Every structure is written in C-alpha cells, then in structure tokens.
Amino acid sequence: MAKEVTTGSVLVEDFDRVLSGWLKVQASENVKRTDLVSAKESEKQSRDLLAALADVAPEAATADGFDLSDAQWAPVREALEEIAENRTERGVSAAEMGWFIASLKQPFFEILHEELGETSAELMREIWSATRIVDQVALYAIETLVQKREAIIERQRGEMTEVSAPVVKIWDRIVTVPLIGTLDSFRAQTVMENLLDAIVQWEAEIAIIDITGVSTVDTLVAQHLLKTASAVRLMGSECVICGISPKIAQTVVNLGVDLPNITTRVDLQSGLAYAFRRIGVAAGER
Amino acid sequence: MEDGRTAVTLASAQDVAYAREAAKRAMTEIGASTVRRTKFVTAVSEIARNAVIYGRGGRIVFEIREQGGVRSVVAECSDRGPGIADVAMALTDGYSTGKGLGRGLGGAKRLVDRFEIRSSETTGTVVILESRAR
Ligand SMILES: Nc1ncnc2c1ncn2[C@@H]1O[C@H](COP(=O)(O)OP(=O)(O)OP(=O)(O)O)[C@@H](O)[C@H]1O
Ligand SMILES: [Mg+2]
Numbered sequence: 001m002a003k004e005v006t007t008g009s010v011l012v013e014d015f016d017r018v019l020s021g022w023l024k025v026q027a028s029e030n031v032k033r034t035d036l037v038s039a040k041e042s043e044k045q046s047r048d049l050l051a052a053l054a055d056v057a058p059e060a061a062t063a064d065g066f067d068l069s070d071a072q073w074a075p076v077r078e079a080l081e082e083i084a085e086n087r088t089e090r091g092v093s094a095a096e097m098g099w100f101i102a103s104l105k106q107p108f109f110e111i112l113h114e115e116l117g118e119t120s121a122e123l124m125r126e127i128w129s130a131t132r133i134v135d136q137v138a139l140y141a142i143e144t145l146v147q148k149r150e151a152i153i154e155r156q157r158g159e160m161t162e163v164s165a166p167v168v169k170i171w172d173r174i175v176t177v178p179l180i181g182t183l184d185s186f187r188a189q190t191v192m193e194n195l196l197d198a199i200v201q202w203e204a205e206i207a208i209i210d211i212t213g214v215s216t217v218d219t220l221v222a223q224h225l226l227k228t229a230s231a232v233r234l235m236g237s238e239c240v241i242c243g244i245s246p247k248i249a250q251t252v253v254n255l256g257v258d259l260p261n262i263t264t265r266v267d268l269q270s271g272l273a274y275a276f277r278r279i280g281v282a283a284g285e286r
Numbered sequence: 287m288e289d290g291r292t293a294v295t296l297a298s299a300q301d302v303a304y305a306r307e308a309a310k311r312a313m314t315e316i317g318a319s320t321v322r323r324t325k326f327v328t329a330v331s332e333i334a335r336n337a338v339i340y341g342r343g344g345r346i347v348f349e350i351r352e353q354g355g356v357r358s359v360v361a362e363c364s365d366r367g368p369g370i371a372d373v374a375m376a377l378t379d380g381y382s383t384g385k386g387l388g389r390g391l392g393g394a395k396r397l398v399d400r401f402e403i404r405s406s407e408t409t410g411t412v413v414i415l416e417s418r419a420r
Contacts (some may be wrong), residue, residue: 182303182306215310215324215327216306216324216327216328216331217328218328218331218332218335218390218393219332219386219387219389219390219393220331220335220386222387223386223387246321247320247321247324247325248324250321250324250325251321251324251325251328251397254325254393254396254397255328255332255389255393255396255397256379256389256392256393256396257387257389257393
C-alpha cells in the first residue's frame with residue numbers, strides 16, 4: 001500500500017465509485033422515491049452532497065467529536081439544506097430522508113473492506129469514522145427536514161417518531177443496524193424484521209444494534225431491544241448493543257430495566273472489536 | 287416557550303414523541319445538565335405513554351418555575367381514563383396490566399426530583415413530575 005487508505009481518501013480518490021455505489025443502494029433499498037423525486041434529481045443531490053463531503057470531511061472529520069454546526073462544515077450543511085428543501089416540498093418523510101443518507105454507508109464499507117480487507121484494525125477504525133460522518137449527516141438531514149416542515153405544519157414533528165434503520169453488512173457474518181430517531185410507531189416491528197431477514201440472507205453470526213442515534217431509551221425501547229435480542233438469539237446468532245452513553249446508562253438503571261444476557265458496548269468501535277473477536281478475526285479489543 | 291408554558295395534547299403514540307421534544311426544550315431552556323435532561327425526558331415519555339395507552343389520551347402541560355434561584359420544569363399530565371385502582375400496586379416494579387415491563391411508573395418516580403400522582407375513577411389520572419436544573 002503506497003498510501004494510507006482512510007474514509008477521507010476514499011471520498012476523494014474513489015469519488016465515482018462511492019457515488020455509483022450509493023445510487024445503486026438507493027435504488028435497491030427503495031429509498032429513491034422515484035414517485036416523489038426524479039432519478040435525475042436524486043443523482044444531482046447525491047453528487048452535490050458527496051462533493052461537499054469530499055471537500056470538507058478529509059480535513060474536518062479528523063478531529064474527535066467534530067460538530068456539523070462548525071463553520072468548516074458549511075458547504076455540507078448548504079447541500080443538505082437544498083436537499084431538505086426540495087424533499088420537504090415533495091412530501092418525503094423524515095424516515096425516508098434518513099434512509100437516503102444512511103444508505104451511503106454501504107458503498108463506503110464495501111470500498112474500505114476491499115482496500116483494507118487484510119488489516120482489520122485499520123478497517124475497524126475507518127468503518128467507525130465513516131459511520132460517524134454518515135450518522136451525523138443523516139441526523140442533520142432529518143433535523144433540517146423536520147424544521148422546514150415544522151414551518152409548514154407545526155405538528156409534523158411527529159414524523160420524528162419514525163425510525164430509520166437500514167441494515168448493513170459490515171464484514172462476513174457481521175451485520176449492523178443503526179437506529180436513528182425513536183421507536184414509538186409501528187416501525188419498531190419493521191426494524192426487527194429487517195434485521196432478522198438480513199441475518200438469514202447474510203448468514204450473520206453477530207448482529208450489532210447501534211443505538212447512538214436514539215435519544216431516549218425508555219421502557220418501550222428497552223422492551224423492543226430485549227425482544228429483538230431474544231429473536232436474534234433464537235436464530236442462533238448473537239446480539240451486541242452499542243452506543244449506550246453514560247447518561248442513557250444512568251437513566252436505564254433508574255428505570256429499573258435489566259438487559260440480561262445482552263452484550264453491550266459503549267460505542268460502535270468497541271462493538272465491532274468484540275464482534276471480530278467472536279468470529280475469530282484478529283483485531284484485538286482494547 | 288415565550289411565556290414559560292407549553293401544552294401537548296396526547297392522543298396517539300406520535301404525541302408521546304412530541305411531549306418528549308417539549309420536555310427536552312424546556313430542560314434545555316433552564317440550562318439543565320444532559321443527564322438531568324435525559325432523565326426527565328424519559329420520565330415524561332413513560333407518563334405520557336401511559337396516558338395514551340391506559341388513560342384514553344389527555345394532555346401534558348410544561349411550566350418553568352424558579353425557587354431560591356434554581357429553575358425547574360414541572361410537567362402535569364392529566365387523562366380522562368378509568369383511573370388506577372391501586373396506585374401502590376401500579377408503582378411496583380414489574381406490575382403491568384398491559385404488555386409492558388411494568389417499570390414505567392416506578393421508573394419515572396426515580397428519575398425526577400418530585401413525583402405526585404392522583405387518580406380516581408371519576409377524574410382520571412394526574413401525574414406531576416418536576417426536575418430542577420441542578
Ligand atoms: N394513566 C393511567 N391510567 C390508568 N391506568 C394506568 C395509568 N398509568 C398506569 N396505569 C396502570 O398501571 C400499570 C403500571 O404502569 P407502568 O407504566 O408502571 O407499567 P406498564 O405501562 O404496564 O409497562 P411499561 O411502562 O414498563 O412499559 C399499568 O399496567 C396500568 O394498569
Ligand atoms: Mg407504562
């Protein structure tokens with residue numbers, strides 16, 4: 001390897017591959033909403049957003065705990081504003097907006113996997129960094145869409161209750177699903193079904209549920225996690241829940257909810273390290 | 287929240303999320319730490335959902351107060367439901383007449399600084415939650 005491969009370098013050097021990969025996932029995941037947004041529009045929006053990311057992310061995303069509201073992210077925010085504006089007018093829901101952005105993970109992971117396949121420690125680090133970027137962008141996109149919509153009808157904020165959760169294969173036998181939003185509506189059931197389907201389809205041994213994007217873990221969410229974990233276990237796989245922040249941990253303890261027999265990790269990176277170890281890929285959990 | 291008061295009508299599951307948003311905004315406004323905010327929002331989520339599921343819907347009102355230089359948020363959730371026959375029992379962890387974990391009421395009580403509940407067959411259920419900024 002002549003040069004270090006990172007999420008940032010992939011964005012710049014494999015721009016076209018990322019873009020075409022993303023458009024392909026959009027089509028297959030049914031996130032394109034061709035009924036609402038034309039394929040041409042979608043392609044332009046995807047290209048503009050990626051271009052803004054390629055400009056900004058390699059520099060700006062290196063700092064720990066970067067914040068999309070920082071000045072240097074302005075081009076990305078502008079691209080997102082434009083997309084949100086357009087999609088609000090067309091009646092795209094917050095969940096669909098989340099899917100649209102989150103589906104960008106798949107091409108990233110594929111390319112990173114291809115380029116870094118033999119060196120899983122680096123791969124893990126870059127998967128983590130790609131995830132952080134895409135999740136932040138997805139959250140910002142959802143918030144922007146909801147705000148724009150709020151201006152139209154105040155009550156549309158209720159849309160936030162739809163959870164956006166594309167299942168992504170991260171490695172052989174490992175799938176991951178990030179939950180973004182909340183789980184009040186019936187979608188919670190869909191998330192579980194998608195995950196179980198993905199486990200079968202990809203013969204996954206480990207399913208990582210990343211709840212970093214879930215702001216409230218109440219009894220309903222806890223119950224949903226418990227149910228999902230036991231369904232995953234019944235299928236002979238193992239469930240890892242990651243993204244439990246200290247404030248959520250304290251709250252769950254106060255609630256009196258127990259998550260017995262469920263492996264939990266503080267963030268996706270340590271969740272992945274655990275998963276790699278379980279399937280026998282040397283990565284080392286620190 | 288110009289006058290320090292917000293009301294959210296609770297009729298559906300989606301309204302619970304809306305109540306959480308309002309709770310979050312109020313706690314942010316008084317400058318509460320994220321831990322305190324998260325706890326309060328979670329308690330509101332439990333009580334609001336109970337009102338929707340068991341109380342045939344209702345209303346939750348948020349108010350910002352100040353006492354001795356410390357600000358707090360008070361949430362009063364009232365419903366038009368059948369009331370709770372045995373409040374002590376309902377507060378017991380693990381007790382549920384529905385499909386829940388039975389930890390909502392007891393959990394909410396542990397998550398806030400002040401918890402009050404009044405319930406009767408004729409007036410429905412009223413739950414008051416209060417959390418200070420610090
Ligand atoms: N607003 C209400 N009106 C009538 N009955 C209520 C109300 N709130 C709670 N209850 C009763 O009290 C019981 C306990 O409530 P609690 O919130 O602790 O548990 P749950 O809602 O059953 O489960 P969980 O909240 O853990 O998902 C409920 O099962 C219900 O019978
Ligand atoms: Mg409850």
